[in-house]
Amino acid sequence: MQASISLSKTPALQYLLRIGDTCLIHGQRLAEWCGHAPVLEEDIAMANIALDLVGQARALLSHAGAVEGQGHDEDQLAFLRDERDYFNATLVELPRGDFAFTVVRNTLVSTFLKLLWERLRDSSDAELAAIAGKALKEARYHQQHSADWLVRLGDGTDESRARTEAALKQAWLYAAELFESDAVDEAAAASGLGPRWSELQEPWRAEIAAVLDEAGLAAPADAAFRSTGKRGVHSEHMGFILAEMQHLQRAFPGGVW
Template sequence: MQPSISVRDDPSVQYLLRIGDTALIHAQRLAEWTGHAPVLEEDIALANMALDLVGQARALLTHAGVLEGAGHDEDRLAFLRDERDYRNVTLVELPRGDFAVTVLRNAMVATFLRLLWKQLRHSSDAELAAIAGKAVKEARYHQQHAADWVVRLGQGTDESLRRLRAALDQLWRYSAELFADDAVDEHASATGLGPRWGDLSEAWDAEMAALLGEAGLEVPRGTPFLSTGKRGVHSEHMGFLLAEMQHLQRSFPGGVW
């Protein structure tokens, strides 16, 4: 069995891992729809969005490995860390759920990533700015695609609206973690690496409120609950996801196609 690697606590590296891991784990959940989506076109669309996110994750993890300077490439960072060393938000690791859960979560995450990538195009880190220049176009498409489905479900049948409401009740409480700032965010802001995630909250709230309103839903009231995936403290679902994602790399060290 391939042993785990550890990653330094450098705030610049951690900032990149938060974005890269969120894209990677979100891609894993979207990819679970391959062969199972309600229509063939959507099967292909979800798979393509997952591939976009994997591409973003690869670029970010590669750059994080360079900044860390410990010789870890994107594959080692993706597949050989322990659960507590992943920095994705909890929202993306929650179970795939039904189609309403998938499209609403995709709308929430894509809206956030589009706002983040827009800011990161002006990063003091030239490599990160270049990654953002391409990724923002992908996030814009992901957001529009997901938003179209949210509205379609909200304005569809009683059953589709019921499922969308249930998805909103399940997912919304996890959105607060996106905007919970800490020392990593403060370092990124001070050095020009990227914005504090909390600085994106107002724009995200406005866009999501408009989308939910068009779908016939109200924005849920906030709660004191705050998930902690960005700090490496994950839900019970993360271990099962990683066990599947890491199986080949762990079982066959150094294996290549």
């Protein structure tokens, strides 16, 4: 079996990996709907969104490898790290759940990513700014698509509304982690690499509130709980995702199509 790589965990590298890993794991979860979505059109739509996210992750992980300077390429960074060396938000690693949970999670995450890409277009890192310019176009579609479904479910049948309310309550608990700032964010803000994620909380809440209002739903109350995936401390679900993602590369080192 292929051994894990070790990282030089500079603040700049961790900042890039937080974004890239969030896109990668979110894409992995959405891909689980391929062949299982409630209607064919949505099956294709979620697969396409997953592919967009994986493409964003590829660009970010390739750039992260260059920033790190240890010769790690996108495949090594995607498939050969230990769990504690992934820095995605915990929200995206939670189990697929039902369709309502997927719609809610995708709305919360795509809105956040859209706002983050908007800010990253002004990054002092020219490569990151270029990645953001392309990714923003995709994120706008992701947000619009998922928000349309959220309104449809929230303003639909009694069952769809109940499922959506339950999903919103669960996802909201983990969404708070997105806006926790730490030394990594401070270093990124100081260097011009990117914004503190906490700076996105106010516009994110405003956009989510508008969607929920149209759906006839209310945002759940905030809680003191904070998940810690961005710091590399994950839920029990992360190991299962990595076991599936990493199996081929671990079993057949350097294997290519």
